[in-house]
Amino acid sequence: MATNRRPSKQMIRLLDALSASPREWRHGYDIMKETGLLSGTLYPLLMRMTDQGLVEAEWREPAQPGRPPRHAYRLTAQGLALARETVGGRGLSGFKEVPV
Amino acid sequence: MTAKLACAVMALAQACLGDRRRDWALAMHAEFEVAIDDGRPLAFAFGCLRGALHDMPKHADGRFTLTSHAVALGLLPIVALLVVGTGAGFPFLPSGHAGISGWLAGSGEHSPLLTPWNRGFAPPLAILIWGLIAGHLLMPWFILERDWARVGTLARINSAATVTLLLFTTVLFLDMAFLLLPMAALAIELAASWCLFRWQADLFAGAPPGTSAA
Numbered sequence: 001m002a003t004n005r006r007p008s009k010q011m012i013r014l015l016d017a018l019s020a021s022p023r024e025w026r027h028g029y030d031i032m033k034e035t036g037l038l039s040g041t042l043y044p045l046l047m048r049m050t051d052q053g054l055v056e057a058e059w060r061e062p063a064q065p066g067r068p069p070r071h072a073y074r075l076t077a078q079g080l081a082l083a084r085e086t087v088g089g090r091g092l093s094g095f096k097e098v099p100v
Numbered sequence: 101m102t103a104k105l106a107c108a109v110m111a112l113a114q115a116c117l118g119d120r121r122r123d124w125a126l127a128m129h130a131e132f133e134v135a136i137d138d139g140r141p142l143a144f145a146f147g148c149l150r151g152a153l154h155d156m157p158k159h160a161d162g163r164f165t166l167t168s169h170a171v172a173l174g175l176l177p178i179v180a181l182l183v184v185g186t187g188a189g190f191p192f193l194p195s196g197h198a199g200i201s202g203w204l205a206g207s208g209e210h211s212p213l214l215t216p217w218n219r220g221f222a223p224p225l226a227i228l229i230w231g232l233i234a235g236h237l238l239m240p241w242f243i244l245e246r247d248w249a250r251v252g253t254l255a256r257i258n259s260a261a262t263v264t265l266l267l268f269t270t271v272l273f274l275d276m277a278f279l280l281l282p283m284a285a286l287a288i289e290l291a292a293s294w295c296l297f298r299w300q301a302d303l304f305a306g307a308p309p310g311t312s313a314a
Contacts, residue, residue, distance in 0.1 A: 027131065027134070028127060028128075028131045029131045029134040029135060029138070029144075038143070038147045039128070039131070039135075039143075039144045039147030039148050039151060040146070040147035040148065040149075040150035040151045040154070041147070041151070042147075042151075043124065043128060043147075043148060043151040043152075044151045044154050044155055046124075047121065047124055047151075047155060057123075057127070062130070067130070067133055068126065068129060068130040068133065069126075069130060070127070070130040070131065070134075071123070071124075071126075071127030071130065071131075
């Protein structure tokens with residue numbers, strides 16, 4: 001269920017980061033570094049967006065042995081549509097059509 | 101030191117997320133390992149804790165956890181009042197200015213509450229009051245552990261101790277006003293623990309076995 005409220009600045013930054021390469025799965029810490037969002041902002045946002053069906057999460061095997069599996073995230077079709085809408089509302093056009 | 105503190109904060113954040121957000125707790129923990137490698141574990145852990153606390157009031161189980169912590173913290177001042185009252189000789193401790201040791205040694209001033217003929221009751225009554233205080237002190241701990249069997253047992257023990265105090269006070273013709281505080285403490289404790297027990301029963305009625313909520 002998507003929200004009808006206008007996305008916050010932090011959500012727009014997250015949408016921008018995830019929509020840059022929509023098919024790619026991204027780890028939380030990498031997203032933090034890219035967007036500049038702190039963990040206290042990013043995780044509640046990811047939880048909410050996942051609850052709303054805007055982001056999907058998946059467990060990925062760790063790159064290094066002995067490490068726990070990591071959660072990876074990417075936008076759903078609904079999330080990508082919202083990202084396009086948001087960017088459209090800001091008068092930008094940087095999206096490629098990518099099937100998800 | 102920083103790493104240990106960060107681990108403790110991270111564990112607290114994971115606990116705050118509870119069963120409902122277990123996946124997210126594990127996800128945060130996995131990223132915490134990366135944050136350690138990156139040299140920023142504390143900032144990451146505090147951020148996760150902030151995020152977890154922010155998420156808690158949005159869900160019924162989170163609200164329950166926050167309320168039970170508030171109740172547990174709210175019960176502590178009542179215990180503190182009883183301790184302060186006991187330190188001041190309340191209600192059957194005839195320590196006077198000589199203190200407990202003076203009273204045990206048979207010297208010192210005596211409380212006007214106890215007359216020479218009923219002063220022999222003082223030691224068992226004092227032990228009963230200290231036991232009651234210990235019982236009130238344990239109650240918040242059991243409530244936070246959601247150990248309702250122990251909460252029930254302790255509630256019965258505290259009730260029995262308070263009723264015993266009431267009976268002794270009546271039999272010894274002492275001032276009943278001194279029992280207002282222990283009785284109020286017991287009433288508040290029983291009401292709060294019963295409400296939390298019922299709330300949890302309603303909240304986790306359909307929880308699968310093996311979860312901490314069940």
